Structure formats: structure tokens, C-alpha cells
Amino acid sequence: MTRPPTRDQETRELIQRFRAKRDRRRKQRLVLGGTAAAIVLALVVAAVVLLVRGPADRAGAISTTVQTSLGSMASATSSTSVGSENGGGATTVSATLTTSTTMSESTATTVMATTTSRATTTSGATTSTSVLSTTSTSAPHAGGLVVVIDPGHQAKGDSTLEPIGPGSTEKKAKVSSGTSGVITGTPESELVLAVSLKLRDSLAAQGIEVLMTRTTQDVTLSNVQRAQMANEAGADLFVRIHADGSTDAGTRGIHVLYPASIAGWTDDIAASSKKAATLALQELIAATGAKDRGLDARSDMTGFNWSDVPVILPEIGFMTNPDEDRSLATAAYQDKIVKGLTRAILRFLGVG
Numbered sequence: 001m002t003r004p005p006t007r008d009q010e011t012r013e014l015i016q017r018f019r020a021k022r023d024r025r026r027k028q029r030l031v032l033g034g035t036a037a038a039i040v041l042a043l044v045v046a047a048v049v050l051l052v053r054g055p056a057d058r059a060g061a062i063s064t065t066v067q068t069s070l071g072s073m074a075s076a077t078s079s080t081s082v083g084s085e086n087g088g089g090a091t092t093v094s095a096t097l098t099t100s101t102t103m104s105e106s107t108a109t110t111v112m113a114t115t116t117s118r119a120t121t122t123s124g125a126t127t128s129t130s131v132l133s134t135t136s137t138s139a140p141h142a143g144g145l146v147v148v149i150d151p152g153h154q155a156k157g158d159s160t161l162e163p164i165g166p167g168s169t170e171k172k173a174k175v176s177s178g179t180s181g182v183i184t185g186t187p188e189s190e191l192v193l194a195v196s197l198k199l200r201d202s203l204a205a206q207g208i209e210v211l212m213t214r215t216t217q218d219v220t221l222s223n224v225q226r227a228q229m230a231n232e233a234g235a236d237l238f239v240r241i242h243a244d245g246s247t248d249a250g251t252r253g254i255h256v257l258y259p260a261s262i263a264g265w266t267d268d269i270a271a272s273s274k275k276a277a278t279l280a281l282q283e284l285i286a287a288t289g290a291k292d293r294g295l296d297a298r299s300d301m302t303g304f305n306w307s308d309v310p311v312i313l314p315e316i317g318f319m320t321n322p323d324e325d326r327s328l329a330t331a332a333y334q335d336k337i338v339k340g341l342t343r344a345i346l347r348f349l350g351v352g
């Protein structure tokens with residue numbers, strides 16, 4: 001296996017932030033799932049104890065049972081967190097553990113207060129309903145869905161080579177400079193960054209967690225590195241936003257690229273990627289009225305071949321076509337693109 005090229009400092013920091021976010025999300029799910037399970041267990045045991053013991057012992061019995069169960073749950077969660085850590089530094093581990101413990105403790109306190117105050121006046125079943133609804137409504141990112149958006153290119157291309165897939169001897173430039181607007185002169189990297197930032201806000205408003213490979217023009221990120229960011233974030237979908245160029249000024253329209261199935265590289269993501277690409281094309285054409293140029297299965301794209309998560313690359317229009325270049329520069333048309341992509345992504349993720 002060919003190892004990916006050495007990452008620069010900026011990329012390492014971006015990836016570390018991705019990892020930290022991903023790990024926090026995992027811990028939160030673990031803790032919340034564990035808490036809910038522990039509460040149910042504790043209340044079932046408390047109910048049994050209630051039936052066995054006399055009324056005078058009720059409050060004490062519930063408190064003891066809940067406390068014991070939550071205590072064992074908290075320690076189980078802590079050890080799970082350590083075991084699941086793979087690749088983060090020591091600092092990340094301790095920070096995560098602190099968070100988990102704090103969350104467990106604060107949840108335990110809430111449960112204790114609710115249970116003991118209500119135990120004397122109400123039944124265990126009523127308390128159970130109340131506590132569980134509180135826990136679930138306070139859960140962040142209830143769906144836990146993650147989309148990584150990669151605005152294509154960057155301020156300056158990098159013609160240094162990198163393998164087009166893991167272990168490949170075939171190489172391509174790390175990142176090209178892209179096309180530019182024939183009328184506006186806008187570089188592709190600038191246009192797709194603007195659209196990507198709007199898409200980020202649109203998806204975030206729907207409760208999707210969005211991670212960007214870049215939020216500025218001045219980065220040095222190869223296509224391998226971008227795919228690795230999506231992999232490390234555990235993205236439910238990796239969306240690479242690009243615009244097209246042609247030597248024929250009359251060429252116009254939208255098409256959506258997705259990875260062809262290549263054994264060992266993309267065979268595990270080809271079908272899901274095609275599904276996402278189909279939805280993206282459908283919704284983009286519906287939202288913009290642009291010419292439908294169809295889907296393209298590609299086997300030559302580094303950012304696809306290194307991806308372990310479903311990935312699509314919408315080419316949102318031809319910047320070499322005067323009309324489309326002018327349209328793409330307007331907020332109104334960019335909003336249509338964002339609306340179409342948002343609908344497609346939500347449909348792919350099964351949201352709404």
C-alpha cells in the first residue's frame with residue numbers, strides 16, 4: 001500500500017479538528033444511549049423493589065437503585081471511551097473522558113433529583129416517562145448525520161503528483177486550479193466556495209452536522225487529503241462542489257459525477273454514491289431549470305478512489321458559457337443550487 005503524502009501543518013490541524021468532532025459525537029451517543037438504558041434498568045428494578053418492600057421504604061429504595069445503576073453505567077461508559085479511541089493523541093483521550101464523566105454525572109444528578117422528589121407522591125411509571133423524555137429532547141444532533149462538503153480547488157493549484165487510488169502507481173496532480181468565468185473572471189475555486197458555504201448553512205439549519213474541507217481560498221489540500229477528511233469524519237455523504245469549463249462556449253448545463261465501481265477502491269460506495277448522484281441531478285435540474293447533462297460514472301478521480309464514504313461531485317454549470325457564468329455569479333441562482341442540493345441530500349439521508 002502506498003502511504004498518502006506527508007500532510008502539512010494546516011491539514012493536520014483540520015483533520016485533528018474533524019477527529020475531535022467525530023469522537024465527541026460518538027461519546028455523546030454512547031453516553032446518552034447508556035444513560036437511557038441505565039434509567040430504564042434502574043426504574044424497572046425500583047418498581048420490582050417497590051412491589052416487594054413496604055410503602056415506608058419507597059423513596060430510599062428508588063434512590064439507592066438509581067444511584068447504583070448510574071454509577072455502574074458511568075464507569076462502563078468511561079472504559080468504553082478509552083477502548084474506542086484510535087489515533088487521537090493522549091490529550092484528546094483525557095479531554096473526551098472528562099466530557100463523558102461530566103455528562104454522566106450531570107444526568108445522574110437530574111435523575112436523582114426527579115426520582116427522589118417524586119417518589120413519595122407518584123408512581124415509578126410516571127417518573128420514568130418524565131425522565132426519559134427530558135433525556136431524549138436534550139440530545140444534540142438527534143440523527144447524528146454528518147455531511148462533508150469539499151469546495152473544489154483552492155487559490156493556487158498544486159501540480160505535485162499523488163496516486164489516484166490507494167496503492168496505485170498511476171498519479172495525478174494533487175489539485176488543479178480549475179476553470180474561471182468567461183465574463184466575470186471569477187475563479188472556479190471562489191465560486192464553489194461561496195456556494196459551499198451557503199450549502200453548509202442550509203444543511204445545518206436542517207440539523208445536519210456539516211464539516212468543510214476548507215472555508216478559505218488560501219489552503220494547500222490535495223484531493224487525497226480531502227477524501228481522507230471525509231473518511232475520518234465518518235461522513236454519511238461527501239459532497240464535492242465544482243463548476244465546469246469547456247473550449248466550446250456554447251456548452252452548458254449541470255451534470256453530476258460519482259465513482260465507478262472499482263474492486264478494492266470504490267466497490268463498497270459505488271451504488272450508494274450513484275443513488276445520491278441521481279437525487280442531486282434530479283433536484284438540481286428541478287431547482288435551476290438548467291440543461292440536464294446526466295450522470296457520469298468516473299474511475300479516474302483521486303477524490304473518489306480514496307473515498308470510503310458515499311461521494312458525489314456536482315458540476316453546477318459551465319463558467320465558460322456566458323449566460324451560465326452570469327447566472328452563477330448571482331445570489332438568486334446560487335440559492336437555487338443550494339435549495340436543490342439540500343433537498344437531494346436530505347432525501348438521500350432519509351431526513352424529512
Ligand SMILES: [Zn+2]
Pocket residue numbers: 152153178179188242243244
Ligand atoms: Zn473543478
